[in-house]
Amino acid sequence: MKVVTGVVGNDIHVVANRLIDLSLRARGFEVFNLGVNTYLEEFFDAAVETGAEVLLISSLNGEAEGWGREVKALKAKYKHLDNLIMMIGGNLVVGSGNAEDIVPRYKNYGFDLVCHQVDLNTGLDTLEAFIQERNKQ
Numbered sequence: 001m002k003v004v005t006g007v008v009g010n011d012i013h014v015v016a017n018r019l020i021d022l023s024l025r026a027r028g029f030e031v032f033n034l035g036v037n038t039y040l041e042e043f044f045d046a047a048v049e050t051g052a053e054v055l056l057i058s059s060l061n062g063e064a065e066g067w068g069r070e071v072k073a074l075k076a077k078y079k080h081l082d083n084l085i086m087m088i089g090g091n092l093v094v095g096s097g098n099a100e101d102i103v104p105r106y107k108n109y110g111f112d113l114v115c116h117q118v119d120l121n122t123g124l125d126t127l128e129a130f131i132q133e134r135n136k137q
């Protein structure tokens, strides 16, 4: 299964991105890693070009909050992305915040899976469970 990943916005935190790349590959995913400093349009363009089934966005400096609000409107401009699984994780706000508020907000932005300060393996287990469940339908 193909996954596009990267770090959204003007965010240069690269360590998690490298780990995400390695962990996805170890789980058998085909990874297209756009790296740090990636804009939403670039993620969607890459998803179209690669035919990816999953878009996994990372944010560490908290910028995702601003970008997240643009997701629905921007995605609607692309054809063939209706079935794209949208996942986001890392530090999803500036400063502290609690997942009970953050998760529904990001779901409303258009993400299927939201992992605020969730460790990577737990997040990827959740992704695999989500894919399995979807394949049953």
Ligand code: B12
Pocket: 010, 011, 012, 013, 014, 015, 016, 019, 056, 057, 058, 059, 060, 061, 062, 063, 087, 088, 089, 090, 091, 092, 093, 094, 095, 096, 115, 117, 118, 119, 120, 121, 122, 123, 124
């Ligand atoms: C190293 C570091 C830097 C380095 C980055 C070097 C580099 N090229 O990567 C430098 C010094 C450059 C830096 C700069 C800045 N940083 Co900095 N940085 C850190 C630090 C100390 C460690 C980050 C790291 O690499 N951790 C190791 C990795 C493996 O862990 P991780 O990033 O947390 O990722 C894990 C999880 O989050 C998760 N994960 C990540 N993404 C995803 C996605 C999914 C889907 C899932 C499931 C899981 C997941 O998986 C990873 C493994 O479990 C953290 C503090 C900390 N202790 O975490 C601050 C931190 C991330 N930085 C922060 C800030 C504010 C900045 C600056 C804005 C500071 C400044 N005023 O200039 C700039 C931002 C520059 C920019 N344009 O982005 C804040 C962000 C706060 C927020 N969100 O509110 C933090 C949390 C520090 C703090 N406590 O305030 N930083």
